[in-house]
Amino acid sequence: MSDHLATAVVHLIDDDAAVRAALELLLASQGYTVHSHESGDAFLALPDPGEIGAIILDIRMPGLSGLALQEMLAERAAKLPIIFITGHGDVEQCARAFRGGAIDFLPKPVNRAQLIDSLRRAFRLSISRQARDVAIKDASERLARLSEREHDILERVVDGCSSKEIARELDLSPRTVEAHRASLFAKLEVGSLAELIRLYLSADRVASATPMP
Known part of the structure; x- marks a missing residue:
């Protein structure tokens, strides 16, 4: 056994x-x-x-x-x-x-x-x-580390949006979007887009993670 x-x-x-x-x-x-x-x-x-x-x-x-x-x-x-x-x-x-x-x-x-x-x-x-x-x-606990804005960006990254597309949709500068992307990668402890998507999909319900202000 x-x-x-x-x-x-x-x-x-x-x-x-x-x-x-x-x-x-x-x-x-x-x-x-x-x-x-x-x-x-x-x-x-x-x-x-x-x-x-x-x-x-x-x-x-x-x-x-x-x-x-x-x-x-x-x-x-x-x-x-x-x-x-x-x-x-x-x-x-x-x-x-x-x-x-x-x-x-x-x-x-x-x-x-x-x-x-x-x-x-x-x-x-x-x-x-x-x-x-x-x-x-584990995925839910990591997702709970993100701010509300980082959650918004994460959802769009997983949907396949580019930084420019996210910037236009959220009325942000591309540089700000890139900064948030880097932050959420660090908070979620992932090193690639594939890891990020896998973590996102592993959560039972992303909405159950409570965003930090």
Whole structure:
């Protein structure tokens, strides 16, 4: 396993103690860290389920069902990918699970090779999501360093406008525009136009960055 995968946590949610015990044994034998929960409510009570890992989720449980939990986690923008397991699945449930972003929908008893393959895909997705979130946060924090005028110029630079075009549009001198361009390159810590555009596009929403006066 990579360092990321070695620190990933598998959250196993199933009301059947025997199923939990069997899967805990299987996953532990493969080197995974497993946290078991007897219900969706028990999982939701966790203060921090972590950002890298996966959820193995029984689709039918007393109280909160697996599909209902999936919907609740989506509303909370939870990042952990979900692998459904079920002994009573049907086509409609399978379709709902995949529409909700599930990685897989596996019948019980779970095939060992299929489960491990699904977990590997889930972990890769989890790591990718975390990297994306870090990039968005970093870009937003850098963009927040810019003044309102620098934001105006940045947006036009990304749109492909030349300094002369920006100067005419904003009623500035070309020299002033060039000075602002140099300032925003320095504040954003980028060395090329390509880096500048990539940073701009990495932000979730540029408007969320608060311009400094």
